[in-house]
Amino acid sequence: xxxxxxxxxxxxxxxxxxxxxxxxxxxxxxxxxxxxxxxxxxxxxxxxxxxxxxxxxxxxxxxxxxxxxxxxxxxxxxxxxxxxxxxxxxxxxxxxxxxxxxxxxxxxxxxxxxxxxxxxxxxxxxxxxxxxxxxxxxxxxxxxxxxxxxxxxxxxxxxxxxxxxxxxxxxxxxxxxxxxxxxxxxxxxxxxxxxxxxxxxxxxxxxxxxxxxxxxxxxxxxxxxxxxxxxxxxxxxxxxxxxxxxxxxxxxxxxxxxxxxxxxxxxxxxxxxxxxxxxxxxxxxxxxxxxxxxxxxxxxxxxxxxxxxxxxxxxxxxxxxxxxxxxxxxxxxxxxxxxxxxxxxxxxxxxxxxxxxxxxxxxxxxxxxxxxxxxxxxxxxxxxxxxxxxxxxxxxxxxxxxxxxxxxxxxxxxxxxxxxxxxxxxxxxxxxxxxxxxxxxxxxxxxxxxxxxxxxxxxxxxxxxxxxxxxxxxxxxxxxxxx
Ligand code: SAH
Ligand code: F3S
Numbered sequence: 001x002x003x004x005x006x007x008x009x010x011x012x013x014x015x016x017x018x019x020x021x022x023x024x025x026x027x028x029x030x031x032x033x034x035x036x037x038x039x040x041x042x043x044x045x046x047x048x049x050x051x052x053x054x055x056x057x058x059x060x061x062x063x064x065x066x067x068x069x070x071x072x073x074x075x076x077x078x079x080x081x082x083x084x085x086x087x088x089x090x091x092x093x094x095x096x097x098x099x100x101x102x103x104x105x106x107x108x109x110x111x112x113x114x115x116x117x118x119x120x121x122x123x124x125x126x127x128x129x130x131x132x133x134x135x136x137x138x139x140x141x142x143x144x145x146x147x148x149x150x151x152x153x154x155x156x157x158x159x160x161x162x163x164x165x166x167x168x169x170x171x172x173x174x175x176x177x178x179x180x181x182x183x184x185x186x187x188x189x190x191x192x193x194x195x196x197x198x199x200x201x202x203x204x205x206x207x208x209x210x211x212x213x214x215x216x217x218x219x220x221x222x223x224x225x226x227x228x229x230x231x232x233x234x235x236x237x238x239x240x241x242x243x244x245x246x247x248x249x250x251x252x253x254x255x256x257x258x259x260x261x262x263x264x265x266x267x268x269x270x271x272x273x274x275x276x277x278x279x280x281x282x283x284x285x286x287x288x289x290x291x292x293x294x295x296x297x298x299x300x301x302x303x304x305x306x307x308x309x310x311x312x313x314x315x316x317x318x319x320x321x322x323x324x325x326x327x328x329x330x331x332x333x334x335x336x337x338x339x340x341x342x343x344x345x346x347x348x349x350x351x352x353x354x355x356x357x358x359x360x361x362x363x364x365x366x367x368x369x370x371x372x373x374x375x376x377x378x379x380x381x382x383x384x385x386x387x388x389x390x391x392x393x394x395x396x397x398x399x400x401x402x403x404x405x406x407x408x409x410x411x412x413x414x415x416x417x418x419x420x421x422x423x424x425x426x427x428x429x430x431x432x433x434x435x436x437x438x439x440x441x442x443x444x445x446x447x448x449x450x451x452x453x454x455x456x457x458x459x460x461x462x463x464x465x466x467x468x469x470x471x472x473x474x475x476x477x478x479x480x481x482x483x
Pocket of ligand 2: 184185186187188191192193194228229280
């Protein structure tokens with residue numbers, strides 16, 4: 001039996017920890033080494049891949065030198081992400097020279113974007129598999145063993161991997177991610193995801209509930225429901241597809257919308273805490289907010305990317321809401337879910353962005369005062385509507401300068417938010433030992449802010465009431481007050 005290993009490359013949209021209490025293992029004759037990059041969905045997909053390959057006789061290993069198969073689950077969201085993967089592939093090339101029998105496969109968004117070009121461009125790659133084709137991996141590996149290159153990048157309108165029980169790879173044994181939708185139908189003009197992950201589809205609520213039940217039985221305490229756009233989750237009993245069914249018929253067919261799914265999981269597991277990510281302002285309903293307010297085990301936290309505060313840019317990005325509508329949603333969140341943490345994603349330097357557009361972003365940030373955020377310079381992605389129709393015309397130094405201003409303002413707001421917690425008591429789920437001190441625990445409050453406090457007699461997985469006594473712009477420091 002070998003230990004499972006995936007290299008944690010920290011992506012901002014990823015909230016899991018980096019100190020690992022326990023790793024799972026799978027058994028098998030061959031050895032698989034798997035690395036994941038990018039969003040949390042990729043990390044979850046790697047757990048599905050490990051499960052599929054475990055059935056095909058592969059045990060996971062953390063030692064690349066002993067691997068028969070090296071898989072890298074890739075990200076295309078920005079050019080830099082792709083460059084990182086290319087550098088890794090070069091490294092694998094060196095390893096492969098010492099071990100010529102080792103096979104290398106590329107999974108995920110880069111596989112989907114570059115398809116068989118990968119086999120030509122990157123000579124060391126034997127296998128290219130897109131996000132919807134992982135069940136074909138055992139067959140593809142047989143092809144590879146007979147000396148042929150293998151590619152499957154077919155996108156599916158149905159595949160949700162709902163029937164696969166993921167092998168939990170790097171896990172703290174306390175928090176887990178459960179995917180509820182795959183793909184995205186939104187077509188934001190800058191975004192490569194609709195091209196690499198295909199059409200949006202929702203997973204059967206029964207399989208979601210049973211995966212969560214299994215996690216609860218194994219001692220997990222918090223689940224984050226995962227999707228590119230969780231608010232558009234829609235299950236309609238495996239009947240005709242969403243586009244063929246009228247809204248009125250949908251009602252009668254007892255469709256399950258996202259707020260109903262949230263309600264179901266919160267009721268089914270009252271002792272577990274729930275989060276969800278990512279919310280899209282155009283699809284988030286007030287029903288979701290009321291469901292959050294109704295259940296104390298749904299965390300008061302919403303990741304609500306806006307990308308820009310300017311109506312002109314929102315329109316050019318094909319975001320289906322205005323600045324005023326977004327502000328209204330923020331007002332409603334504050335009213336219906338008091339004390340709700342809110343975080344953002346922002347893009348600086350989208351094509352055509354003027355100084356005034358940028359100022360609109362800063363003033364929207366002032367309005368919301370986000371708890372934290374993930375901020376990026378625009379990176380043109382080949383094949384996206386923005387790349388086809390718009391010129392990437394904001395000069396790099398200006399993009400950089402605007403990004404710095406956004407980041408600096410976010411830091412001020414972060415500090416303003418964390419200071420509001422000083423003197424208050426918050427509920428913390430202990431996840432791991434603090435990075436900076438081995439006599440402190442680290443966990444998060446409901447609002448998803450990291451809290452550190454002295455260990456005393458508490459254990460990983462405990463819910464603890466912590467009195468906050470101090471803070472930085474991103475961390476709360478306190479002392480446990482519950483028994
Ligand atoms: N709905 C998704 C969004 C995925 S991409 C989710 O679940 O988070 C994550 C973030 O990357 C986006 O919100 C956006 O801020 C950023 N991003 C996407 N494409 C980008 C691009 N071409 N250039 C810069 N940032 C980008
Ligand atoms: Fe991308 Fe927009 Fe979907 S950012 S993942 S197209 S909601």
